[in-house]
Amino acid sequence: MVEEDEEIPTAEPKRCTTRELEESFARGSGPQYCQIDPTYCVAPSPGTVNGVPGAYTGDLAKQTALIPCPEGSALPHSSQYSFISSCFFLTHRALHLGVQVVQQKLHKLSQELGRLQHQYQDISAQGSPAADMMHKHMEARMSELLSFKAAVFEPNMSEALLQFLAVTAEWLVQIAVMSPEQRIPPSAIQEVKLPLLEDDAVHQYLQCIPEFLVETLTETVSAVRRYNSTFLDSSGGAQVLPHLMSFIIVFMGSPNRMNNPHLRAHLAECLETLLPESGSSGGLLVGFREQLFTSHPASSHLVTALIHVFVSIEMTGQSVAFEEKFNYRRPMYEVIKYLWESPKHKKNFSVLANEALASMESAKPPLFLRFVNLLINDAIFLLDEGLSYMSQLRESQIERDNGAWTSLPAQQRAEREQSFQQTSLLARFHNMLGSSTIQAIIRLTREIPQMFTHSTLVDRVAAMLNYFLSTLVGRKQRNLKVRDMEKYEFRPAETVSDICTIYTHLYSDPAFCLAVSSDGRSYTPQLFSQAQAVLSRISRGVLAEEIEAVAAKVEEARKSHEEEEDLAADAPEEFLDPIMSHLMTDPVILPSSKLTCDRQTIARHLLSDQSDPFNRQPLTMEEVIPNTELQKKIDQWLEEKRTRRRKELEKKD
Amino acid sequence: MSLLKEPPPGVTVDVDQAHTKLTEWVVHMEGAPGTLYEGEKFQLQFKFSPKYPFDSPEVIFVGENIPIHPHIYSNGHICLSILTEDWSPALSVQAICLSIISMLSSCKEKKRPPDNSYYVKTCSANPKKTKWWYHDDTV
Numbered sequence: 001m002v003e004e005d006e007e008i009p010t011a012e013p014k015r016c017t018t019r020e021l022e023e024s025f026a027r028g029s030g031p032q033y034c035q036i037d038p039t040y041c042v043a044p045s046p047g048t049v050n051g052v053p054g055a056y057t058g059d060l061a062k063q064t065a066l067i068p069c070p071e072g073s074a075l076p077h078s079s080q081y082s083f084i085s086s087c088f089f090l091t092h093r094a095l096h097l098g099v100q101v102v103q104q105k106l107h108k109l110s111q112e113l114g115r116l117q118h119q120y121q122d123i124s125a126q127g128s129p130a131a132d133m134m135h136k137h138m139e140a141r142m143s144e145l146l147s148f149k150a151a152v153f154e155p156n157m158s159e160a161l162l163q164f165l166a167v168t169a170e171w172l173v174q175i176a177v178m179s180p181e182q183r184i185p186p187s188a189i190q191e192v193k194l195p196l197l198e199d200d201a202v203h204q205y206l207q208c209i210p211e212f213l214v215e216t217l218t219e220t221v222s223a224v225r226r227y228n229s230t231f232l233d234s235s236g237g238a239q240v241l242p243h244l245m246s247f248i249i250v251f252m253g254s255p256n257r258m259n260n261p262h263l264r265a266h267l268a269e270c271l272e273t274l275l276p277e278s279g280s281s282g283g284l285l286v287g288f289r290e291q292l293f294t295s296h297p298a299s300s301h302l303v304t305a306l307i308h309v310f311v312s313i314e315m316t317g318q319s320v321a322f323e324e325k326f327n328y329r330r331p332m333y334e335v336i337k338y339l340w341e342s343p344k345h346k347k348n349f350s351v352l353a354n355e356a357l358a359s360m361e362s363a364k365p366p367l368f369l370r371f372v373n374l375l376i377n378d379a380i381f382l383l384d385e386g387l388s389y390m391s392q393l394r395e396s397q398i399e400r401d402n403g404a405w406t407s408l409p410a411q412q413r414a415e416r417e418q419s420f421q422q423t424s425l426l427a428r429f430h431n432m433l434g435s436s437t438i439q440a441i442i443r444l445t446r447e448i449p450q451m452f453t454h455s456t457l458v459d460r461v462a463a464m465l466n467y468f469l470s471t472l473v474g475r476k477q478r479n480l481k482v483r484d485m486e487k488y489e490f491r492p493a494e495t496v497s498d499i500c501t502i503y504t505h506l507y508s509d510p511a512f513c514l515a516v517s518s519d520g521r522s523y524t525p526q527l528f529s530q531a532q533a534v535l536s537r538i539s540r541g542v543l544a545e546e547i548e549a550v551a552a553k554v555e556e557a558r559k560s561h562e563e564e565e566d567l568a569a570d571a572p573e574e575f576l577d578p579i580m581s582h583l584m585t586d587p588v589i590l591p592s593s594k595l596t597c598d599r600q601t602i603a604r605h606l607l608s609d610q611s612d613p614f615n616r617q618p619l620t621m622e623e624v625i626p627n628t629e630l631q632k633k634i635d636q637w638l639e640e641k642r643t644r645r646r647k648e649l650e651k652k653d
Numbered sequence: 654m655s656l657l658k659e660p661p662p663g664v665t666v667d668v669d670q671a672h673t674k675l676t677e678w679v680v681h682m683e684g685a686p687g688t689l690y691e692g693e694k695f696q697l698q699f700k701f702s703p704k705y706p707f708d709s710p711e712v713i714f715v716g717e718n719i720p721i722h723p724h725i726y727s728n729g730h731i732c733l734s735i736l737t738e739d740w741s742p743a744l745s746v747q748a749i750c751l752s753i754i755s756m757l758s759s760c761k762e763k764k765r766p767p768d769n770s771y772y773v774k775t776c777s778a779n780p781k782k783t784k785w786w787y788h789d790d791t792v
Contacts, residue, residue, distance in 0.1 A: 601742075
């Protein structure tokens with residue numbers, strides 16, 4: 001039992017503030033937190049049927065838990081609860097209802113102020129008399145914001161809050177690394193080691209703990225980061241970081257420890273907060289942050305966890321709004337960039353990629369393949385949207401410049417102005433993220449080109465590169481010229497050289513060169529010479545030379561393929577892939593519909609949908625059966641045609 | 654291809670349009686005889702993404718006459734499961750046209766979807782960004 005020497009909340013309720021409670025936990029940074037009973041929230045309160053002494057749970061049981069409890073199954077609870085457990089969970093409830101709401105208000109206020117500032121700049125630039133009033137209003141909001149900040153980030157309060165959250169993080173980690181058979185709460189601290197416990201078994205305790213505990217944690221970290229970032233480098237703040245790191249490593253990539261993908265994505269944001277700031281001069285602090293990323297006993301798990309959460313944000317389906325996904329991924333790109341610079345973590349990327357390469361066609365697409373697939377999707381989408389916003393901006397600029405707007409009624413003009421601002425923001429957002437995605441692809445293609453030239457991906461990679469290169473260096477390029485391109489984070493010359501760099505990483509694989517030349521949508525023989533001209537203009541001579549080599553290889557691949565293609569021109573219907581209508585190279589039978597299609601076609605389809613496209617029955621890559629008979633027929637037919645052609649050529653000579 | 658050679662009755666592809674931009678097709682379609690839409694002419698617009706056929710095309714009604722139907726919104730968006738989550742790469746343009754014709758043909762009362770005015774005001778221009786809720790399969 002607990003020594004009840006602390007203030008008892010019922011005796012003097014007004015005096016016992018959350019802060020004091022937090023501090024009492026923080027002081028007991030030792031195993032005192034081991035006395036927190038994880039089943040507290042699901043226990044019936046005293047006074048209800050089978051009420052348990054000490055369980056002042058109220059509506060806690062109704063809160064969403066870290067892991068949903070399957071319907072009908074009962075969760076365990078203890079026969080009585082200690083004072084410590086009560087304090088812990090009630091403090092959390094109070095933080096959730098109080099502090100977190102204030103943090104949100106602060107955030108809203110600061111966003112509003114940002115908008116006001118923009119408006120004020122516009123208005124005062126026009127010399128409008130309203131500017132004065134606006135200024136006063138802005139000042140008032142500003143003092144409001146500052147008072148809010150002073151209250152929320154009062155140093156003692158901040159420190160206590162963060163320490164309490166650090167204890168929470170550490171405690172959750174301890175619960176998560178317990179073996180699922182263990183029925184009693186941990187009594188001594190376990191070190192988090194690799195490999196982490198296999199997480200396919202769900203820990204019952206995690207079904208009892210409400211997820212708002214983690215919400216408070218992530219929200220507080222991002223509030224501190226936004227408005228009080230130096231705090232994390234103070235001695236009080238810095239103590240918290242290792243616990244936070246532990247928590248992120250254990251929970252971020254594991255849906256069986258924390259079900260909610262949004263919450264896990266927020267952990268990636270927290271992880272970005274922990275990155276050493278590249279520009280910062282404080283050598284000591286940077287060193288501390290760097291150590292965080294390398295010295296944690298389980299830090300090798302970071303890469304896997306990060307890629308996992310990157311992928312799972314896609315898989316949540318309806319719950320992630322289309323644009324939200326990119327907001328979540330932005331910090332992930334920053335972390336990937338950082339981890340890539342560290343030899344230790346970079347190795348883990350390669351390990352994952354090699355694992356994936358070994359099982360490209362397995363039933364469950366390997367994690368890294370899904371990751372690369374999504375990177376390509378993102379790059380296509382973001383660059384494409386970014387470019388189309390740029391051409392919209394150009395049209396608007398031209399309209400505005402030739403005075404088409406001045407003749408409009410004031411209201412319409414204001415609307416145009418506003419939609420122009422809106423498009424500018426969107427353009428900037430898409431260009432910025434598009435460039436992060438391309439940077440990630442550059443890194444990966446340098447290290448693991450095999451992944452991108454694998455038959456399941458190569459055509460899309462080539463089509464993507466061709467499309468963007470042709471848009472940026474071809475005739476359509478003029479549609480993108482906009483004033484103040486920097487302002488929209490639009491750097492077409494850099495994008496051209498980025499894309500060319502990716503070509504140079506991949507062109508040693510003939511399959512890639514062939515894919516480049518046989519992409520009917522954007523490839524033209526002039527493509528690379530146009531690119532070369534652009535590269536020389538921005539004095540990237542070396543790259544321009546390399547691109548010449550790429551062009552030669554591609555042309556070579558095209559020629560030899562054309563000959564093959566000629567051969568296949570009048571192939572019988574049964575040799576053609578029923579979906580893509582090309583001559584099949586590796587025909588396979590789909591076991592449930594009994595239809596045949598090309599291996600690469602079905603592999604591509606199964607990446608997004610694990611079913612037979614012809615009858616929607618479940619299907620995995622391992623179930624398809626090579627159609628050896630048809631393969632033989634195709635080979636024979638091709639061989640005959642080749643011989644015939646050779647004879648024809650000989651005759652001509 | 655087979656759409657050009659053996660189209661379902663009342664369906665033609667605007668070939669000139671498809672030649673100028675391969676990724677955007679317009680298909681002309683006529684209401685089938687003996688149905689509520691007999692004699693009416695409609696245009697369907699197909700947009701194919703680079704991921705086609707692994708990703709469904711974006712299909713909407715365009716032009717003067719948008720069919721009045723409980724699954725078709727007045728902005729031309731169509732609530733049809735094969736266009737989003739039930740898409741399969743084995744489906745062709747022809748199969749989509751057939752599905753839409755049969756959806757029109759089985760209609761018993763010409764009316765807009767119940768949430769039409771709300772949806773039309775709030776939806777994205779691309780119907781694929783809409784999360785459809787398939788009301789019922791009987792129409």
